[in-house]
Amino acid sequence: MTPALETHGLGRRYGSKWALRDCTLEIPRGSVTALVGPNGAGKTTLLRLAVGLARPSAGTVRVLGLEPRADAAELLPRIGFVAQEHPLFGSFTVAEMLRTGSKLNPTWDDEAARRRIAELDLPLDQKVKSLSGGQRAQVALTLALAKRPELLLLDEPVASLDPLARLEFLQSVLEVVSDGELTVVLSSHIVADLERVCDHLVILSVGRTQLAGSIEEILASHRLLTGPRDEAADVARTHEVLRESHVERQTTLLVRGGAHVYDSRWTVHELGLEEIVLAYLGQGSGRRRETVAS
Amino acid sequence: MTWLSWREQRTETLLALGLLALLAALLVPVGLHLETLYRQDNVAACLTQATEACHQAMGNFGNGAGALRSVLTWLTLLPGLLGAALAAPIILDLESGASVFAWTQGVTRTRWLATRLGVALLTSLAAAGALTLLVTWYRRPLDSAFGRFDNGVFDLEGTVPLAYAAFALGLGLAVGVVWRRTALSLIVGFLAYVGSRVFVDSWLRERYEAPLGATWGIRQPEPALRGAWILSSGPSDKAGHPFTGGFQVIESCARGVGGGIKSVDPACLARHGAGFNHAIYQPASRFWLFQGIETALFGGLAIVLIGFAAWWLLSRVE
């Protein structure tokens, strides 16, 4: 089966600035993938390239095996997209938004959409612009899900929501994932919660892919090593060092992969996802080797 | 998709309908009144006569039409307002980001655009058409008495208002898709519309075809220039060269005929090169030719502008 999303050397340039550069990744079907990175890392650009809103300046992007721009007619009904800030027609009522969805989508499941709106207690006759942020997000999600998409792309879906609305939104998404064969890609600059919600992770920073893979593998392949400073160089030879810090006699290394033979003077710690992500983001901004002088 | 297009421009469509209803409420009674005057003053009979009584009757009728005529000159801006207003919802979607929602639904951007533009264009044309019919009906007596070639009338009748509306829609869209600021784009688009219209009305239109000239003696009856667009008229010599002397020349040719009334001596005027009247005009028979030229001009510009907006939306806007 073709991957849900596949890019090769994908790049998008605005003027002379690359918003996304040399991005190669593969997101398997059925996964829930987090696209992580600071603001301006290229997350939105990647998603917009995937739905065909933007055109690549370099490389290729294939979604469900199709090319977003060239095969738009075939692809668009099969993907759901919720843009940042959840834009909708502000002057429409919720009922009119549903009608809009039914008019614009050949695969529209009106019954499911109405059921969701009723379950969420959203007033059908209220104007979209007078809804709360969380309600608007839920309407946008309902519209995307009623297309019965194979792939759901969410751009910073919870960034603007309060904690309760955030939880409810993620709950809604995961509920649908557990119902069937839905692939979800969601971008976020907040790392908390992602470990629970997602099973795959893509780290973007300064327009480039820093890391992509399943969260389980990522957690298993990264370790924090603490040991004597004079042996740091030996460890660095057999491990990919992402971050190191030194004090007078001790060195702390954040490493990826490598052999398991450690000197007994080195202690090995497992890392949380957040620490690993931060290590990569620090690397992206050019602080690959930070040395703390004592 | 069509439903969505209507729903999106509902406010603007209702506004246009309201405006037309208001105009109808104003123009229908006046039009009925004009028709009564037209029959009372027996204007129809005078169209082929040039008697003093008829002169009087025409004058009466003209006064009866009243101040409304000059107020209605402003109606020529209306097709522009209609066109610009109908560009608004499309630009508003771009500004608010709702277009991102629209373009990621199950229909392609091309289809979305074709329907939105099609409905907006049809609505502008229909509104401008209704306006034209209304004004033409109201002006029927006036048109038959005074013609409809003059500035301020020409651009309210025939086919040109439709082209103006499409042109204004195109301007609003072209500025709006690039700028993506609804209010400012529409103001700039409308100002550009007014500018183009002023240029065409006051300079370009009279040059569509070389105007004709007519010369006649000052005591002779006027030639049949009814319905013509008189570009200029004034005293001249027999060959039609315009009289260049000052007012004192005319004064010097005037002599008292008793009772304080002065009369001008034609022979004296002729000696000074002012014995004739000369008019430069576009004949009434060219009305539809000029309508065709101007419709093609603004219609063509509208196609170019709307085409540009569509191209920009499809290839440059993300």
Add this chain to the structure above:
Amino acid sequence: MSLIEFHLDSRSGVPTYLQLVQQVRHAVQLGILKPGDQLPTVKEVVTALTINPNTVLKAYGALEAEGLVEGRRGQGTFVASGAPAPVVDDPGAIRAALRRWLERARAAGFGDDAIAALVAEELRDESRRVA
């Protein structure tokens, strides 16, 4: 209504799926779940905890692999008939033992924090051995 309810401790450092596995094991060992009992459906767990469905599937898969539960197609996941009987019939005895241990720890000068750290570390080591 589910027979058991899962809880997650996000600060424990134990992977989510393993927390689920441990809680099912625990429930079987304490006799809260008996052979033939149904585990919460994947959707129920997902909605209750806001976690990835694949995590639940993985946990249930692991439990199935060790023979503690069995998946029945289209019905859900059930505690297997061959699941080991509860090791302790009387949870009260365990608790009494813990109380005695606590007294010893206090006598040795352990404070609340030290005791909590000790237990957490021991649990983590254990879970790593079992995994």
